[in-house]
Amino acid sequence: MTTPTRLLTTKERAARERRSERTIQRERAAGTGCPYVKIGRLVLYREDDVDAFIKAHLRRSTSEPDALSGGGTPVMKRRDVKDAAHTAAAQKRARLSGTEPPDKTASAG
Numbered sequence: 615m616t617t618p619t620r621l622l623t624t625k626e627r628a629a630r631e632r633r634s635e636r637t638i639q640r641e642r643a644a645g646t647g648c649p650y651v652k653i654g655r656l657v658l659y660r661e662d663d664v665d666a667f668i669k670a671h672l673r674r675s676t677s678e679p680d681a682l683s684g685g686g687t688p689v690m691k692r693r694d695v696k697d698a699a700h701t702a703a704a705q706k707r708a709r710l711s712g713t714e715p716p717d718k719t720a721s722a723g
Contacts, residue, residue, distance in 0.1 A: 622660075
């Protein structure tokens with residue numbers, strides 16, 4: 615018979631990892647954190663999942679890829695996000711003002 619795993623609150627998990635509760639909440643919202651159980655409004659973490667999450671972030675060198683960045687996939691820098699938003703806004707303005715060339719797929723057919 616297996617022993618049921620202990621369930622941790624966000625506060626207990628944060629204390630265990632020496633991180634703020636807000637950081638844990640932010641990771642949960644972004645989908646980058648540890649798997650969790652939600653019962654009504656109550657959010658709990660299985661101790662086994664927390665242990666596995668910590669183990670997955672074990673590093674021997676600073677040159678190893680970060681697990682949260684997709685195993686070596688470059689993380690988008692703040693400037694890249696700002697540039698992408700600026701480009702999208704410029705394209706939207708051009709579309710709304712009619713200065714953008716017509717969509718080729720709209721005229722086909």
